[in-house]
Amino acid sequence: MLITRVDHRLRLALILGSLSGFGPLTIDMYLPAMPGMADELRTSPSLVQLTLTVFVVGLAVGQVIVGPLSDSWGRRRPLLTGIVLYLIGSVWCAVAPTVEWLIAGRVVQSLGAAAGIVLARAIVRDLFQGTAMTRFFSTLMVVNGVAPILAPVLGGQLLRVTTWRAVFVVLAGIGLVLLLAVVFTLPETLPADNRARTDLRTFRTLVTDPSYLRYVLTAALMFAAVFAYISGSSFVLQDAYGLSAQQFSLVFGLNGLGIVLLGQLNGLLVGRVAAERTLLRISLTIATLGSAGVLAGATLGLPLLFLLVALFVVVSMLGMVLANATSLALDGHGGAAGAASSLQGLLQFLIGGLAASAMSLPGPVTATAMAVTMLICSAAALTVLLLRPVVPQPADE
Structure with missing residues (x-):
């Protein structure tokens, strides 16, 4: 099925982008409220922090449940x-x-949020193929990048006039709007004739497909590099470098804007200037060099501006990496797009969570620990990509 009308494409991009942005929106929007939550509920900060941990775990587990079910029952x-x-x-x-x-x-x-994330990717695979799919994933980077920009700002503004509970009321309102949008404007994208029962053999096929694993691991490792930044940057930039909460929000927002810009640049370049694999190699190489710059800035005591530019380079590349790697991973698994999307989501959050946990094991997160984690993950992503499986490759390879 092909989506051709511009208005339909824009509406689809807005709905699917919002669904895929459920995770960052729901995490980032209530971060400024956590100290107040601990005070009002008369509990420890560690238990309030647990609300973030269980949400991330639920996102990972939920995707593995919902994705395969959608291959059998349809997406809607x-x-x-x-x-x-x-x-x-x-x-x-x-x-x-x-x-x-x-x-x-x-x-x-x-x-619930997991369903939106995993099925947004599966629906894109139902509707698009090849370069058209990559361009649409690049379009989704607009919403994915805007969510972390607006969420903490909106959360902070709400706290100026009301309590943390209003944050969840607003999230419920966003969920209601998306529910109505799906009910009235998003039809079923997986016809009954194309549905198939997903079982362990489906996952066995996925994990034994070297090409699929190559791109899924590439995306997951790059996501882990950026997740290390998300987890550690507030401690590093505010505690170690003395940025105020407002200054940190500005930096966080600019980096989110970088994801948007590079995602859109990817959509313009793919299929016209270079193929997905070429753009993926270039973006991962730049991300690895940027991570090395973050490490240099942290260990050599270079000016803060140098560190911020290097961070912007790394985070921005996520827009290109996810669009290309996701498209290449799902392209060969249209019959099991839900399962393929769910496994990608699981690996992203699992590897990202492990990277963030390893970064904080020695104690309080430092600039060096964050930089080392980012460099290891981005370099590993590039290495996985370059270790190409023994399968026939297109001529541009």
Whole structure:
């Protein structure tokens, strides 16, 4: 099925981009509220931090559940169920009387958000192929980049006039809008004739496909490099370099803007100037060099501006890497797009979480620890890409 009309493409991009942005939006928007949550609920900061941990775990687990189900049932029913769960979880969090209830609500909310993330990718695979799919994934980078820009700012502004509970009310409102948008404007994209039962053999096929694993691991490792920045930058830039909360928000927002810009540049270049694999190699090489720059800035005591430019380079490349790697990974698995998308999501959050945990094991996160983690992950992503599987390659390779 091909989407040709411009208005339909824009509406589809807005809906699917918003669904795929559920994760960063729901994480980043309530970060400024965490100290107030601990005070009002009379609990420890560590238990409030656990609400973030269980959400990330729920995102990973939920994708593995929903993705395969959508290959058998179609995309629409699991997606609508997921958004309803997200709504319930958001309201649950808004009225939670204790931190234990809040944690439970975050679990429900995360499972619903997972459906939006995994099925947005699967739906793109249903509708597009080849370079057209890559360009559409590049378009989704607009919303994916804008979410981390606006979320903490919106959350911070809400806290100036109300309490942290309003953050979850707003998230419930966003979920309701998306539910109505899906109900009235997004048809089923996987016809009944194309559905297939997903079982362990499906995942065995995926994990034994060297080409699929190559691109999925590349995306996951690059995501881990940026996740290390997301997890550690507030400590590094505010505690070590003395940035204020407002200055940090500006830096965070500019880096999110970089994801948007590079994602759009990728859409313009792919198929016209270079193929997906070429752009993927170039973007990963630049990201690795940028990570080396972050490490140099951290260890050599270079000016803060140098460190910020290097961070911008690394984070921006995520827009190109995810668009190209996701398209290449899913291109050969249209019959199991839900399962293929779910495994990609699981690996991204699993590897990203492990990288962030390893970074903080020695103690408080330092600029050097963050830089080393980013360099290891980005260099590993480039290495995985260059270790090409023994399969026939197109002429541009």
